[in-house]
Amino acid sequence: MKIFPLVSNLNLPIAICKDTGRPSWGLPFGRARRRSALSPSSRLPPAPRRTQVKAGAAEVAEDTQRTAFLLRKQWTLYSVTPLYRFSEAHLRDYSRLLSAFVAAEKKKGLAVEIGGELDIKVSVTSLPDLKGSDRDQAAILVQLSSRSSASPKNSEEKVIWSGWFCCVAGDELSENLPEAFTCLPLFLVNGAESNTAIVGTWFQKTFDCCFRRLSLSPFNLSWMAAMWTGCKVDKPASATELVFSVPRLPHPLHISYAINLEDAQALWATIQKTPGEITQEEVDVFMDCLYSHFYRHFKIHLSATKLVKVSTAVASAHCDGIIKFRQSQYLTGVLMLLTELAICQIQ
Amino acid sequence: MEQSQSSKTSKRPLQFRDTNQTDMSAWRKKGRTDPENSVLDHQPPNDQKDDNEQDSLEEAFRYFEEVQDRVSLKNSILQKHLTAVESVALQRGLPPEGFNVLLDVALSGKFGDAVNTRILRSLIPASVVPEDSVVSSVSWLCVSKCSGNVQLLFLKWLITVFDFIDHKEQLNALYGFFFSFLQEEKMCPFVCHLLYLLTRKENVKPFRVRRLLDLQAKMGTQPYLQALLSLYKLFCPELVTITLPRKMKAYFRDPEGPWKAAINTVRQRNQENTQVARPLFLGTAQPQSQKRKWNTQISIPASSTNKINFEEDREKKCIDLHSTNESFPVEQLQTFSQLLQNIHRLEFPSQMGSVLTNPLLLHYMNCFKDESVNLRLYYWMEQTLQQECTWCVVDNSQYEEEFKNFLETVYETECFLQEGFSSCEEFLYKSLPLWDGFCCRSQILRFVSWIPLRSSSEIKSHLYNPLAQLFFTSSLYFKCSVLESLKELLQNWLNCQVTRLDSESDSEVHSSNTTLSGLVNTIAELIHFVGWISTVALRLESNHTFLLHFILDFYETVCDMYLRYDLPLLIMPPPRVFYAVLLGMDSVNLNQLCYIMHRYRTNLVTAKENELSKKKILQFKFSNQTYQEYNKYLTAMVGCLWTSNVFQKDIHPQGIAMDDELLKKTEVPDFKNSFNIVCHPALMSYAFFYLQQAFPDNTTVDFSLIKGKEWNRYLEYLYLQGLDGLKVFIESSVKRISQASHSKSGNV
DSSP states (O other): OOOOOOOOOOOOOOOOOOOOOOOOOOOOOOOOOOOOTTTGGSSSSSSSSSEEEOHHHHHHHHHHHHTTTGSSSSSEEEEEEEEOOOOGGHHHHHHHHHHHHHHHHSSSOOOOTTSOOEEEEEEEEEEETTSSSSTOOOOEEEEEEOOOOTTTTTTEEEEEHHHEEEBOHHHHHHSSSTTTTOOOOOEOOOEEEEHHHHHHHHHHHHHOOOOOEOOOHHHHHHHHHHHHSOOOOSOOOOEEEEEEESSOSSSSSSSEEEEEHHHHHHHEEEEHHTTEEEEHHHHHHHHHHHHHHHHHHHHHOOSSSSSEEEEEEEEEEEEEEEEEEEOOHHHHHHHHEEEEEEEEHHH | OOOHHHHHHHHHHTTTTTTGTTTTHHHHHHHHHHHSOOHHHOOOOHHHHHHHHHHHHHHHHHHHOOOOOOTTTTTTHHHHHHHHHHHHHHOOOOOOOOHHHHHHHHHHHHHHHHHHHHHHTTTTTTSSSSSSHHHHHHHHHHHOOHHHHHHHHHHHHHHHHGGBSSHHHHHHHHHHHHHGGGGGGGTTTHHHHHHHHHHOGGGGHHHHHHHHHHHHHHHOOOHHHHHHHHHHHHTTTTTSSSOSSSSSSSSSOOOSSHHHHHHHHHHHHHOOOOOOOOOOOOOOOOOOSSSSSSSSOOOOOOOOOOOOOOOOHHHHHGGGGOOOOOOOOGGGGOHHHHHHHHHGGOBSSSSGGGGGGGGHHHHHHOOOOHHHHHHHHHHHHHHHHHHHTEEEEEOOOOGGGHHHHHHHHHHHHHHHHHOOOOOHHHHHHHHGOOOOTTTTHHHHHHHTOEEEEEOOOOHIIIIHHHHHHHHHHHHHHHHHHHHHHHHHHHHHHHHHHHHHHHHHOOOOOOOOOOOOHHHHHHHHHHHHHHHHHHHHHHHTSSSHHHHHHHHHHHHHHTTHHHHHHSSSSOOOOOOOHHHHHHHHHHHHHHHHHHHHHHHHHHHHHHHHHHHHHTTSOOOOOOOOHHHHHHHHHHHOOOOOOOSSOHHHOOOOOOOOOOOHHHHHHHHHHTTTGSSSTTTTTTTTTHHHHHHHHHHHOOOOGGGGGTTTHHHHHHHHHHHHHHHHHHHHIIIIITTTTTHHHHHHHHHO
């Protein structure tokens, strides 16, 4: 079942704030309230209040180029416990060893030589642009690319799997760690699960870390819906879409709720009290408004269903822990939130 | 050296990766650590069918061991034994001790090919294949008593179960024999495969390379020969100079044979656990996994050295190859003396989780306190516990047995280290609110007993509240198990407190961030919690004897805290508990209460003496309330057991003091004497048997006969019946009752 309510019916009481014309580089959310390693608050849901952090325009423009390949791809999220004895100085060695490991896993039982010519090339590189502050560890990109077997020498390499570790504003985890640990709590994967398994196993064995799927609760998804709605995007963007699933039915039933971007932004503008800061209360009000609008038209209480997917101009997120980035200017912002959730899961 | 290192790291993990055998390594290891590793032993003993099967299997082994003459396949006895072996093999696999017998029979040519084939086909290992049996079968192979087909079948079998052979040293020593089989054209592909699995660097010799090249010239470029040659080239590039194709689809054909599928089935069946009804989905945000993901199998990693050979390090390594401070690989650590000798050059394994199954490493961990070691273990354990928790994560319920075993292992580690893990504490706090009180019950309650002692307010909301909810709504036995684990928790805390005091007196510098008063408060909070749930539980279960027993067990630890653990804290049991036992029907509990009261007395008297003598300035002293409460209990108890005036003298507000007028209204004759050691309902049966013994001629039972000297004799009789608690109580508190209560009320 798909329901598209008539969005023009949204009667908004307050005029839409005029855009200044200049693109806003403000990150949609900032660092959460500090949580110490084993304190009881580490079991609390994400902080009730987030602040917006501004980044320099030039810096972001540079980022945009180098991280463009991360956009418009589906990334599966994992949380990773701190890596033990990981060193950025050894990335080349890691590539070499991981290549041999991948080849060994693929060949199953046959001997493999480290550093030899292999069908699948592994590169482990650093993505220095992807971090929130200087205290963050630079992101690490792992790529598996295959050579076509027809002409092994000159043919183009094709990336068949990529995964990257990153940490954006993860101070609350990293500052309490001994030096031997590297804090890269978020791992994003695009590619076959069999390859994820091989690479993940190697990292687990080599750096004594644990991977765990990072799922997104309806609570966090509603935060994302509110936060990302408030973000200005330069290009004409698609509607904000929320997907709900109705529980306890013999057949799965999904309700898709699309809201015109301007309408959603206008609604949010009436709710948000302090620009640059978002509170739990505001998120609740935002969602309640959308729910009551929907109820007025369809007599369905969305609050009784489960929010499974949020899709906005900034990014889209699915409760199974799958994310797609759409705007490079908000990449670090989204990553900051995901880093926070990943840290929450490993603490 | 350089070469061998690189090839070692590259090759070793690969062999184990062969097809289905990969995931069996853990299973195999388990079998190895357990000396009685036959799966037969793991079967439930009550299963009559299994017993019968085991008997017939043993009979079959005996038959095959003793059989001398060639017997025809049609022979019914042979048929019976063959069927017995086959059915057990297919169902549960064969125990290690069976392989020697069966391989001997199959390869010695005693029987015809049909029988030999059937025997070989049924060789499905339940755990491991002993190396000896393989070695002796190779010697049978060399004397060629059996036909070519059987030899071929044996080789295929050997390739399939290669990873199940428990050791491979002796087998490798037979490398030359295997190599000589290469000349048999039919066997050549399989021999090549076997050699491929067996080859080590020292096996690569020029004459062998020459022989392989000759074979290749004769037979053409066969993939199996190329495979072996490429392995030789990998080990010794200088010996194999020919160019080999870089890529080859498949070097070896699958040895086929009937075993692979059977091994898988046997393994699954052996690990299969009882299917539990699916619990309701709790609306927590957890991944809804359709199938198990790659990282969600509980596997405690094997200990292996954390060694990455970096390119730039290699040259350095060659230089200080002879230096003595090279680290000792954990894989080689087998004995305690090795640990002692190498403790200075031992390194922790690459995955800390592996220490759980390695007691030697636990010893090492115990004396090597390092933050990063604990953190690595903490992260691994916390993630594994949360990810595998069968009631917090949807679809995990089918893996309950696996999870149970894991919890068991973690608990054993905590006992070994005499220390709780904070990851387990966190896990408990997160999962208890969702727990049904049933799943992995004993494991979870044991976890409770190892919660570390801290002065924090967390424990109330995270442990006591969810636990109390479960406690009140669950069965009597659950209540008893909770009390039991809380008693253990208290004992662990007290032990931890004692060692903490010791270490503090040793070094004043070491100041922990938790103050003594904070810890005392935490302990007091636990005792009050148990007092509260005991009070409610007694009401719910109407003073069940069994429950009282567990409650008293707890207070047996509480009453001795001052003397045994040097803790300035004594808390009396709540009146609901005290009176339930004092007026109860059970002599065992009454006896225990007497003992507990005696210990309270000893502790309080010592405390008072210490306080009076002022040997040291006491940071804490017991409040007068404790003394007063003790005195009230004592008065009630003495009145109830000795002076027969329990209704008059009981001054406890929740006691059983009653007006004479009221008592008269009950019309109980001689109510005064209804509570003393003779007429107390818990002791009356003793009095009855005593009277029968002392006055065998009396046909009527007259309790009033027990008085004066008879009273003392009766007392001796009670002591002889094992009521030691009563004895110490009466000897300490009653004989001198007047003077004791005098001095007490004077002090108070």
